[in-house]
Amino acid sequence: xxxxxxxxxxxxxxxxxxxxxxxxxxxxxxxxxxxxxxxxxxxxxxxxxxxxxxxxxxxxxxxxxxxxxxxxxxxxxxxxxxxxxxxxxxxxxxxxxxxxxxxxxxxxxxxxxxxxxxxxxxxxxxxxxxxxxxxxxxxxxxxxxxxxxxxxxxxxxxxxxxxxxxxxxxxxxxxxxxxxxxxxxxxxxxxxxxxxxxxxxxxxxxxxxxxxxxxxxxxxxxxxxxxxxxxxxxxxxxxxxxxxxxxxxxxxxxxxxxxxxxxxxxxxxxxxxxxxxxxxxxxxxxxxxxxxxxxxxxxxxxxxxxxxxxxxxxxxxxxxxxxxxxxxxxxxxxxxxxxxxxxxxxxxxxxxxxxxxxxxxxxxxxxxxxxxxxxxxxxxxxxxxxxxxxxxxxxx
Amino acid sequence: xxxxxxxxxxxxxxxxxxxxxxxxxxxxxxxxxxxxxxxxxxxxxxxxxxxxxxxxxxxxxxxxxxxxxxxxxxxxxxxxxxxxxxxxxxxxxxxxxxxxxxxxxxxxxxxxxxxxxxxxxxxxxxxxxxxxxxxxxxxxxxxxxxxxxxxxxxxxxxxxxxxxxxxxxxxxxxxxxxxxxxxxxxxxxxxxxxxxxxxxxxxxx
Numbered sequence: 049x050x051x052x053x054x055x056x057x058x059x060x061x062x063x064x065x066x067x068x069x070x071x072x073x074x075x076x077x078x079x080x081x082x083x084x085x086x087x088x089x090x091x092x093x094x095x096x097x098x099x100x101x102x103x104x105x106x107x108x109x110x111x112x113x114x115x116x117x118x119x120x121x122x123x124x125x126x127x128x129x130x131x132x133x134x135x136x137x138x139x140x141x142x143x144x145x146x147x148x149x150x151x152x153x154x155x156x157x158x159x160x161x162x163x164x165x166x167x168x169x170x171x172x173x174x175x176x177x178x179x180x181x182x183x184x185x186x187x188x189x190x191x192x193x194x195x196x197x198x199x200x201x202x203x204x205x206x207x208x209x210x211x212x213x214x215x216x217x218x219x220x221x222x223x224x225x226x227x228x229x230x231x232x233x234x235x236x237x238x239x240x241x242x243x244x245x246x247x248x249x250x251x252x253x254x255x256x257x258x259x260x261x262x263x264x265x266x267x268x269x270x271x272x273x274x275x276x277x278x279x280x281x282x283x284x285x286x287x288x289x290x291x292x293x294x295x296x297x298x299x300x301x302x303x304x305x306x307x308x309x310x311x312x313x314x315x316x317x318x319x320x321x322x323x324x325x326x327x328x329x330x331x332x333x334x335x336x337x338x339x340x341x342x343x344x345x346x347x348x349x350x351x352x353x354x355x356x357x358x359x360x361x362x363x364x365x366x367x368x369x370x371x372x373x374x375x376x377x378x379x380x381x382x383x384x385x386x387x388x389x390x391x392x393x394x395x396x397x398x399x400x401x402x403x404x405x406x407x408x409x410x411x412x413x414x415x416x417x418x419x420x421x422x423x424x425x426x427x428x429x430x431x432x433x434x435x436x437x438x439x440x441x442x443x444x
Numbered sequence: 445x446x447x448x449x450x451x452x453x454x455x456x457x458x459x460x461x462x463x464x465x466x467x468x469x470x471x472x473x474x475x476x477x478x479x480x481x482x483x484x485x486x487x488x489x490x491x492x493x494x495x496x497x498x499x500x501x502x503x504x505x506x507x508x509x510x511x512x513x514x515x516x517x518x519x520x521x522x523x524x525x526x527x528x529x530x531x532x533x534x535x536x537x538x539x540x541x542x543x544x545x546x547x548x549x550x551x552x553x554x555x556x557x558x559x560x561x562x563x564x565x566x567x568x569x570x571x572x573x574x575x576x577x578x579x580x581x582x583x584x585x586x587x588x589x590x591x592x593x594x595x596x597x598x599x600x601x602x603x604x605x606x607x608x609x610x611x612x613x614x615x616x617x618x619x620x621x622x623x624x625x626x627x628x629x630x631x632x633x634x635x636x637x638x639x640x641x642x643x644x645x646x647x648x649x
Contacts, residue, residue, distance in 0.1 A: 097555055101596070122555060129599020130550040130619070272518045276470075310517060 053101075057124045060107045062139040062146045064117050065172040069163055079160045082114040089115065097123045117166040125150070125169035136184055138175065145175035149184055153345060171348070177370045178363035180318070180339045187312055187344040203283075203346075206252040206435035207408035207419045209261075212239040216260050224322070224332035226298055227260050227291040237266060243433065244273065244285075251281040252435050258410035258419070259300070259354050259381040262288035267303060274309030282307050286377045286408075289317070289353050297334035302353050302379050304342070313342045317353040319364065339367065347374025354380040357407075358389035368393070372401035379408055383415040394422040404438050445471060448479045456486035462510040469514050475522050480530045487511065491537055498618040501548050504541050511538035552600050552619055561585065561593050566602065566616070570623035573615035576605075 068075040086092035096119035099105040110116035128150065136147035154168040173182050214236035218225040230236050240262070247255045262270070267287045274285065289302035300317035318337070322330035342349040350373035356364070357378045368376075376397060380390060387409060394405035409419035423438035446460060446468040456465060465483070472479070487507075494504055515534040523531040557563060561583060568574060568582060580590045594614065597603045601619035605612045 094555055094558070098559060101559065122553075126553040126556045126559075127596055127599070129596070130547050130552065130601060268518065271516075275513060275516050275518055308512060308516065310512060 054124065054127055056107055057100075057120050057127070058137050058148050059139050059141075061117065061120045061124060061167075061170065062148050062172050063141050064112060064120070065163060065167055066141055066146060067112065068114070068117070069172070075163070076161075078112075078114045082166075083160070085113070085115055089118070093118045093122055097126065101127065114166045117163075118168070121167050121169050125154075136173075147171075147173045147175060147182065147184065149173065149343065151343075174370065177339075177367050179337065180363075180367055181337055182339050182341065182371065184341045184343050184348070185313065187306075187342050187349075202437040203253040204251060204281075204435050205254045205256070205404075205406050205421055205423075205438050206247055206250070206433060207256045207406050207421060208243055208433045209258050209408060209410050209418060210236060210239050212236055214239070218328060220329070221332050224330035225328045226332050229263060230266075233263065233266065236261070236263075237269065240266060240270065241273075244270075246433065247435070248279045248282060250435050253281055253283045254286075254377065254406070255282065255284070256286045256377045256406045256408040256419075257288035257379060258408040259289045259302075259379040260291070261379075261381075261410050263290045264292045267305075271305060271309035271311075274305060274307065278308045280307070284312070285309075286351055286379060288408075289315075289379050291333060298332065299336075300331065300333045300353055302351050304349075304351055304377070313340060313349070313351060315340055315351040315353060315356075317356055319355040319359050319361075321355055339371070341371065341373060349373060349375040349377065351377045351379070354378070354382060354386070358382075358386060358393045360389060365393075368397060369400065372397070372403065374401070374403055376403055376405040376407075378405065380419065381410040381412075382417070383412040384417040385415070387417040387419075391420065391422075394420070398422050406438075448472065448482070449476065451482065453482040453485035453489075456482055457489040460486075462506060466510055466513055469519075469522075472522065474524070475526065475530070477526055480523070480526050480528070483514075484528070484530055484533065487534060487537055491541060494541075495544060501545055504545050504548075508538050508541040508545065511535070511541070547601070552602065556596065556600060556602075557621075559593075559596075561590075562597060562602070565593070565597065565614075566620055569603065569614065569616045569620070573606075573613050575608075576612040576614055579614055 068078060082089060092115060096105070096110060096115065100107070100110070100119060100123045107120065110119060136149040139146050139148055149171045151169055151171060155164045157164040157168075159165055173184070175182060212232070212235045214230040214232040217228045217231055219228045243255070243257075267290075270285065270287055274282075284307070285305045287303050287305055289300055291298055292301050293299075294301070302315045302317075303311045304313040304315075306312045316336050316338075317331075317333060318335045318339070320331045320333060320335060339350070342351075348371075350368075350371065352368075357368070357376060357380075376394070378390065380386070382390065387407075390407045390409075394403075394407065397403035397405060405420075405422045407419045407421075409417070411418055419434070421434065421436045421438065423436065446464040448456075448465075448468045451460060465486075469475070469483075475483075490507055493499075494507060511534050515531050515538065520531055564583060565579065568579065574582075576590065576594070579585075580587055583590065585593075594603060594605065594612075598605055598617065601617040603617045603620065604615050606615065607613075
């Protein structure tokens with residue numbers, strides 16, 4: 049009986065959420081009806097939840113209203129129990145697959161024009177957006193616990209770029225290039241150590257490093273160092289990215305490490321760099337079709353690499369618009385023109401979803417424009433390093 | 445420093461501190477089969493004890509953090525050549541503890557406690573475990589209805605169901621609100637004691 053209710057409620061919730069997400073005028077009208085239906089929506093929701101869970105009213109009887117969305121969302125949360133696995137539930141609707149994902153903590157959104165205001169305990173995602181498959185992983189407990197302990201309303205996020213003598217060594221292959229290594233790995237190692245010490249001293253919580261700056265070997269060293277000398281404040285390090293071989297293919301891979309250096313999230317770049325005017329040619333990497341997202345107490349975290357985030361193509365714009373992650377930790381290697389693209393996308397995500405974007409950029413010496421952090425205010429990284437307190441509201 | 449080759453499984457499971465074990469593991473170039481077996485017993489034993497006695501989150505967290513360090517991805521080479529998949533086993537054990545911690549960190553849905561019959565059931569259980577049929581009779585609820593309410597309460601760990609014969613015995617779960625302390629009794633009025641009459645002593649010196 050309970051399992052039937054949970055399955056039916058999940059299906060109904062997805063149907064309603066998708067209907068409202070895809071039909072602007074209807075959603076707009078429903079917002080008015082929600083406000084007018086009851087002066088105390090919270091109490092009305094509780095009454096509906098009681099009726100639903102006692103079997104006095106069926107899911108269909110609730111109709112297609114935002115009050116119904118809130119009631120089903122709440123009832124599903126209560127019925128699922130606290131031990132319910134947080135994996136996504138796959139639901140078919142209108143010939144398309146959607147994921148219903150339970151949030152780690154309820155959203156605190158209050159704006160009437162956001163579906164999250166009514167869908168407090170769950171998220172609804174299409175399984176595929178513009179051909180990309182969305183995959184949501186749970187952050188491991190250590191990551192979540194450390195973030196929960198920082199509930200004072202602000203996290204310190206730092207971005208950096210390297211101003212050392214280590215340059216990316218590339219190799220030409222069939223009209224394109226691959227990154228083979230760094231010219232002076234020892235110099236980069238020293239810079240990395242200094243950066244980590246500085247981040248610890250300044251009690252940074254999340255550190256983001258730029259694209260093509262940390263080789264897999266340097267990352268392994270970073271993992272060992274974090275494991276040996278974990279600092280309670282340093283929650284996560286996005287350890288830059290580099291070209292690396294895995295299962296016979298070359299990927300541009302960014303790895304998010306937790307406070308003790310354990311990988312919690314891996315992102316493989318899915319949009320190649322390539323410019324006809326650029327003597328290097330195309331970045332000869334494999335590109336996948338999966339967009340990995342990390343569900344944490346902070347909300348949904350995405351770690352796109354450079355063009356994955358700023359590319360102006362329709363697919364990428366549509367992808368991030370629909371995903372609407374709460375946090376974008378971006379590693380980039382860009383010139384001024386590309387950085388303007390990053391700023392535009394970050395601004396768009398901040399306006400439409402309230403996302404926090406931290407873009408660490410390894411600057412082009414000929415056309416330098418450093419990274420930035422866009423939270424409540426825009427902060428530009430004028431030096432090699434910038435640490436900013438970013439307000440967050442735990443929209444897990 | 446703790447010598448893992450000499451330490452017994454019982455000592456590692458009971459008396460040894462997790463910090464000492466971690467330090468010893470860090471100092472080992474590789475784990476021998478004997479040491480891995482002893483540690484495996486110790487970790488399983490510690491985990492079972494913590495979960496059985498509904499240990500506070502800090503204790504679960506300490507063991508989970510310890511396992512995260514011991515079975516860290518940078519330490520995988522330590523486990524090479526061992527006959528059992530200890531690396532994966534300990535990581536799975538850590539996952540189990542993390543899952544338990546996550547459940548403990550999840551608040552009981554507010555609306556659940558306000559649902560009809562939920563709080564009265566908890567109040568009855570404050571007095572002690574009750575058979576499910578007796579609870580149905582006391583609350584005047586249909587069998588199916590009570591079963592459904594208890595199912596939701598059990599999912600949120602407000603109650604525990606223990607099968608006994610054909611019956612379920614219902615008791616308070618680890619996440620049930622605690623019974624309020626009994627009201628303090630007014631101290632009984634003391635019977636008036638006859639006080640000897642002390643006369644004032646005026647001394648004329």
